[in-house]
Amino acid sequence: MIDKKLLALLGHNKKYIFYAVGLMIVGLFANLTITASICYAIQYAAEYASSGSNTQGFILPAVIVIIAMAIRYVTSRSIGDLKDTLGRNVKKDLRQKIYDKIIKLGVRTTDNMSMAGLTQLSMEGVEQLDLYYSAYIPQFFYAMIAPIILFIVTVRINWAVALVLLACVPLIPMSIIAVSRYAKKIFAKYWGKYTSMGDSFLDSVQGLKELKIFQADAAQNIKMNETSEEFRKITMKVLVMQLASTTIMDMVAYGGAGLGIALTIHAVVNGSLSAYAALFLILVAVDFFLPLRAFGSAFHIAMNGASAGNKILSLLAQPDPVWGSESIDNIEIKVKDVTFSYDGKRDVLKHASMNFGSTGMCAIVGESGSGKSTVVNLLLGAYHPQQGSILVGNKPLETLSRESYYSHISVVSYNTYIFNETIRQNFMLAKDNVTDEEIYSALKKVNLYDFIIENGGLDKVITEDAANISGGQKQRLALAINLVANKDVYIFDEATSNIDIESEAIIMNNIKELSKEKSVIVISHRLANIIAADTIYYIEDGEVKENGTHNELM
Template sequence: MNLNAEAEAKKQPGPISQILSPIRAKLILASVLAGLGTMLTLVPLAGIAHIASITFGMQGGSISSALAMSQHEIWQTVIISIVSLFIGLAIVTIGELITHLADNHITHHLRIAATKRLSLVPIGWFTSRASGEVKQAMQDDIGTLHELTAHFFTTLGRSIGAILISVIYLFVMDWRLAIVAIIPFPIFFMVLGSAMKASETHMGEFVGGLTKINNAVVEFVNGIPVIKAFGASGKAHKSYSDAVKSFVESFLNFTRPLTGSMANANAIVSPVAVLGIVLIFGTLFVKLGWMTAVDVLPFALVAPGISVPLLLLGFITHGLRNATGSAERVQALLNTPVLEQVNQVAKYRFSSNPEFKVENMSYGYNDQTQVLSNINLDLKPGTVTAVVGSSGAGKSTLARLLLRFFDPTEGRITLDGVDLRQIPTIDLYKNIGFVLQEVRLIHASVRDNIALGRPNATQKEIEDAARAANVHERILELPRGYDSVIGEDAQLSGGEQQRVSIARAVLLDPPILVLDEATAAADAENEVAIQEALSKFAKGRTLLVIAHRLDTIMHSDNIVVVENGSIEEQGTHQQLLDKNSRYANLWRLGGYAAMSEQQEELLQC
């Protein structure tokens, strides 16, 4: 079974092959053209050798008489050389043009494909990843692939073409001196391969040392306040210093066999070294009578030129490793699992107060990690449902499932009797608004952030939403007001960003609102402003509140206690106290704190 799996894996094309499959034929054509063009551009070298042979190889007579006798042949050689040079350059240019056009095509294709894919993946996928991870795949890695498609294949073709035509030409001229002239190149690969093997034995040590440095830096930077407070800077510095010393030793072990061998290998195939070998053995062959002095000239002109394309092959092959990693990440992004689309209802019209139901729902990250089990909930229109429980019980996961950040592994969630998987995303989020603890604002103007769900909203509607969220006056204080850009001239605190997200939900005006600890990260002043905004906005809407403070949800129509991924009990505040079970214990442990007017109004709306 394992052997079959391995065989199937070997049959699978590599990541670069998969990514570049739409333009494979164009890249092959461009590589072949670049190789042929390069071959033609090297014809003048053979022409020079041929003219020298005509001029100096004739027996008897002066140089002038030799030129007179062979003038026609010389001019013919010159013309052929010049024409070959320009035709070769033209063919190489055509090859470069083909690769750049192919690069534009594949870059456009990958960016569009990635954008379409990301529009279909669960929103929860983004919450579990840093924005830099997505940016790397969409921007940096596709940029790396640009270098591959636009330059690698034509460079590969030119290098192989130059080496191939040079070797063929040398063997045509004299196979004995050709063998001697190319001896340095196999030696180059033998020395380089031996050095790489020696370095690979220390690769694990090198990577481990680098990891230790990274960990030491993170530990030191994150612990600076504690280090300063307790005067432990000497110990912290020693930890970092030890990691650096350990890495230096690992680095030297890794590079020591490589640097010396690389220097020796490069010296072996340097043009000067190759020319020296050609001249030494060429002189010997002339003395032995195997060839004339003028016959050595083609080898002196062509053989040293093999060094440059050979070293260039090594350089671009090294770059291919980076491109392989980039292709793997881009391919992984394009293969990201998407939300299931089941018999979608096009432009379904929901009632003004749709009913939200959760039926026998379970959810797990994988087979071993079950987060929620057999959840049943009925959110009646216009009611307030509060979800409470200890940390890690699954409350936030439940909220995100209701928002379809991801889909349940079992059961279903319905809106007016329609499974969420059947509702187009644009229609779903017209009916469900949310204000979460983690605020997500995009790099755009404040106006665009508020109007994200309704891009056609008027300025008055946007300002009215901002007023309802108690953030209008703060926006006017920004350098460019509503035109200020988040992260540039709009520097907002966490609580202010939360109010912008509330304004976004207000403008969307959904009948259902999900609140997940919307004030958890706000200071006292912002919490009052947020609670006041939410209390006005929540009136008449179906409300689901995820809360840790029980005093803020005691007037809810239904309180759901979640523990270990299951609903342990539910009912009104008084009903649950009378049961004297989990909720009652939580209430006694937490105590009752006086609610603000805004908090009480929010739960009584």
């Protein structure tokens, strides 16, 4: 009933669970003390009414009840505080682990999970898993211990009643186990439908303009309605399953308590049990089943949390890109006889060899799907070839320190992300101590200086997805930010795709200037953009078919 892998994610936070369970047991003893004191007070009241005993006999049970109630209050508050602390720590640690994993994976992050799925996992998924840890697991341990404690207490009063109550207790876990196999499948489908609906919604919002232009919004609305209806149906299945499970547990709990009460009354009638001992057993009979009943309710929350937790485990289990600890001596990059496959079946690159010097421009051209962007992924260390090697300064890429390597390399792609921050703050990501003069110099190189000055200066805020500037301006701004970084190797992965001619010309002029002092690698479909390249590699079906200058290849 407890996933050991999910429990291992807790790390040092496991102690809060044991503290909470310990306090719950203390609270149980406080409840038993209150019940026993009340029964004693009732018994004493009966004796007082018949014989006129001293009223001072009520003082002791009253004091005990007050102390026990105070203990119960303190334990309840402390349990709540512990669960809150556990929840905060778990959410913080899990989100940190997810974030660290995403950072390590880099461009591989969304291989098997959409961005909407990642967002839902790190937000709603973590919230659900928090309930699994703070509500389900403590209740699980308490539900296993409490009936045993109650049995030890009640067996001294009447062994038959205690045995019957204890015998009925396992029926609740048995009903939970019977439901759990079906519940796991339901909750797995539930989470899948939930993320699918989130993906559909995010796609619709991001592509709303295109949907309007192509008058496809009505069709997309129908599709979203269908997705929502599927989610509604799976939600109803979850609710039906929960209701059925709750009904079974209630029948067992109330039936077991009723049977125990019936045996208690029978013992009183036979004269083998006093009325006040019977009252204690009747009041305690319900407590036999309450912990497991609460555990059953938490079980349904846990199933949803466990489903999200398995998704998190799947993400965290993805192998990290392999890196070493060596520093870089020089930045010459060699791709030697590289063969690579994403799925282990189809080779995306086949015995590819390329050389990129410390200065100059090299270009990689080819049709879509030929393997150009795969070369970029390999150069970034996101993947490692199954055959061959990538050398940086005659050192295998995987032996280099990631921080050292990335301090020398920069990438400008067709979808470079500009953060929802000011112009200055975006530049500070590339160089934390950048001066305004350096920013202005970079903006002038990409012909954005006048535009920025006239529209708020360096404090101008770039909105989400750079929606308040044009596509060409966005690419030029991305280039300017990377120019400030002053790296040794610049990779331009389709950086001039889908932008205006003016922006394309400005970017290409900067690339040519950069190549005089830096190593520049250009991925492009447009032959006109790479005429000036020192070496052009033509890739077809993952193979380097030809290489040379533009004149040599033509």
